[in-house]
Amino acid sequence: MIDLRSDTVTRPTEAMRKVMSTAEVGDDVWGDDPTVNQLEALAADMLGKEAALFVPSGTQSNLVALLTHCQRGDEYLVGQDAHTYKYEGGGAAVLGSLQPQPLSIQQDGTIALEHILGAIKPHDFHFARTRLLCLENTIAGRVLPLDYIAAACSLAKDCNLTTHLDGARVFNAAVKLGCRVDQIAKDFDSVSVCLSKGLGAPVGSVLCGSRDFIHEARRWRKMLGGGMRQAGIIAAAGIYALQHNIDRLEEDHANAALLAELLGKFDALHIDHGWVQTNMVFMTPPKGTSEALTDHLKQQGILVDPGNTMRMVTHMQVSRDDIETVVKAIVAFYQH
Ligand SMILES: Cc1ncc(COP(=O)(O)O)c(C=O)c1O
Numbered sequence: 001m002i003d004l005r006s007d008t009v010t011r012p013t014e015a016m017r018k019v020m021s022t023a024e025v026g027d028d029v030w031g032d033d034p035t036v037n038q039l040e041a042l043a044a045d046m047l048g049k050e051a052a053l054f055v056p057s058g059t060q061s062n063l064v065a066l067l068t069h070c071q072r073g074d075e076y077l078v079g080q081d082a083h084t085y086k087y088e089g090g091g092a093a094v095l096g097s098l099q100p101q102p103l104s105i106q107q108d109g110t111i112a113l114e115h116i117l118g119a120i121k122p123h124d125f126h127f128a129r130t131r132l133l134c135l136e137n138t139i140a141g142r143v144l145p146l147d148y149i150a151a152a153c154s155l156a157k158d159c160n161l162t163t164h165l166d167g168a169r170v171f172n173a174a175v176k177l178g179c180r181v182d183q184i185a186k187d188f189d190s191v192s193v194c195l196s197k198g199l200g201a202p203v204g205s206v207l208c209g210s211r212d213f214i215h216e217a218r219r220w221r222k223m224l225g226g227g228m229r230q231a232g233i234i235a236a237a238g239i240y241a242l243q244h245n246i247d248r249l250e251e252d253h254a255n256a257a258l259l260a261e262l263l264g265k266f267d268a269l270h271i272d273h274g275w276v277q278t279n280m281v282f283m284t285p286p287k288g289t290s291e292a293l294t295d296h297l298k299q300q301g302i303l304v305d306p307g308n309t310m311r312m313v314t315h316m317q318v319s320r321d322d323i324e325t326v327v328k329a330i331v332a333f334y335q336h
Pocket residue numbers: 008056057058059060062083084136166168169194196205
């Protein structure tokens with residue numbers, strides 16, 4: 001199968017499984033797992049933060065961050081299509097009594113600074129207390145410019161808001177910009193990073209921030225049921241991912257660019273080339289053909305998500321040859 005549905009489908013390689021099988025472990029809820037401690041120290045160091053917390057998923061990492069930044073009745077500003085608003089089951093509202101204030105996302109993935117400013121509520125008991133600005137990078141494959149991040153975080157700080165980055169794919173952003181990841185992270189109070197997407201670990205995310213912030217976050221993780229015991233077995237995969245699988249993201253980006261270029265030659269298919277910055281391609285097929293195309297590709301051993309606009313994601317288990325196979329299969333479908 002060539003699976004383009006997401007980079008979450010990556011399976012651990014032999015080398016990664018080997019380090020998992022020999023990982024030293026302990027009870028991490030007691031702070032006794034040396035491999036988890038090593039992963040947290042490594043992640044904190046790479047992201048330029050004082051501390052980090054290993055959590056089972058990106059969703060829990062973001063939720064722990066929101067709960068740590070905000071109190072009941074507080075509000076966070078977030079993109080209308082951001083994961084922390086749209087795709088996390090409303091967890092912040094359900095479990096934290098936090099009010100999201102969704103804001104429209106521009107073509108380049110940013111939220112306009114004037115919209116951020118305009119959404120901050122005055123100190124008045126009619127309003128929720130605006131407490132946090134939450135951004136996402138990459139967002140649908142697009143990379144936030146460094147000067148935008150600096151301006152947005154500085155505006156937030158001037159208005160007494162804290163800042164969180166859903167950096168599920170922040171290493172894709174760093175590779176694309178050719179910068180260190182801590183340059184992207186430095187203006188945020190907290191950053192969540194997924195190990196189980198393009199980096200290829202089977203499970204886990206790390207939430208990074210100040211020592212005090214992570215101390216509080218640890219309490220929320222426990223409350224949410226995310227305290228894990230001999231978690232070193234999966235943390236070992238995370239360490240391996242951070243040490244071996246970052247530079248190769250470049251290949252995923254090149255494969256996505258190739259896919260967009262080859263598909264872009266066919267007038268029937270609309271590709272949003274401006275969005276093809278990292279490992280995602282968004283293709284709009286002719287109206288009404290998406291389901292049939294998805295079925296046809298499945299018969300050829302290619303998995304994609306149907307939809308009016310189809311997202312195709314490259315990752316470590318998709319090769320350059322696979323890209324050519326996919327393009328041939330799509331073109332064959334429309335030439336019949
Ligand atoms: C941008 C973004 N943030 C957070 C998450 C949540 O990660 P998880 O699936 O590990 O809960 C995802 C998952 O796809 C994501 O794409």
